[in-house]
Amino acid sequence: MSDVSPAAPPSAASAPALSITGLIKRFGPKLAVDNINLDVPVGSFYGLVGPNGAGKTTTLSMATGLLRPDAGSIRILGVDVWADLVAAKRLVGVLSDGVALFDRLTGEQLVSYAGLLCGLDRDSVAERTRDLLALLDLQEAAGTLVVDYSAGMTKKIALACALVHAPRLLVLDEPFESVDPVSAANIRDILTGYVSTGGTVIVSSHSMDLVQRMCDHVAVVSQGRIVAAGTVDEVRAGSTLEDRFVELVGGRRHAEGPSWLRSS
Structure with a gap:
């Protein structure tokens, strides 16, 4: 079997896996990412959570070289993303x-x-392709066009491409x-x-239970800012991650709903 274990670059010995400093991104008048600072330790399973529109995807897109920031610096294992994008x-x-994806392949x-x-x-x-298709239980679909994959199979083949x-x-x-x-398990x-x-x-996810069970670190994003970050236990502060998340980002409604929606 081909080795697909990660191999560290020589310059990465003491650097965080990802280091974000002063990250800012605007879309017209909207400030989508507002001065985010975040360090992700090497060897961590880090969750990034937040409501829709909080800036999670925008932040990750900038961190991985898919979207240029308006300001700030991003380093992956010590390599400046926007100074040496290829590396x-x-x-x-x-x-x-x-x-x-190129779904006609x-x-x-x-x-x-x-x-x-x-x-x-x-x-x-x-x-490596054979190994990954076997690992993700996609051998039987190896010769099928990706356009004909189910949503779950598409996620798995995209993960294989990432690995x-x-x-x-x-x-x-x-x-x-x-x-x-x-497949999720x-x-x-x-x-x-x-x-x-x-x-x-x-990993960015809306599933608080999944993040709490799977991740050792978590950052909560709201309105383009990091409102809490640290180990999962530190962030949830004795509560469940879901309850702590709702407390941090707000917006919960306690109304019973309109009368016509009640069964009696």
């Missing part, structure tokens, strides 16, 4: 929520293409959305194993 992208695997072709784009030789690509070059950091935006419980096992060998995972 930074070698260190990170990305699964972006809602980003279109088969699953096998898509993963192979991702590996070749990362500079791997053809023999390594072929071996094929054995990155040091994985950034996953809603990786479990539309994924069945068995298998993906969690894969990610846990990846972290145990020295990799770092950042």
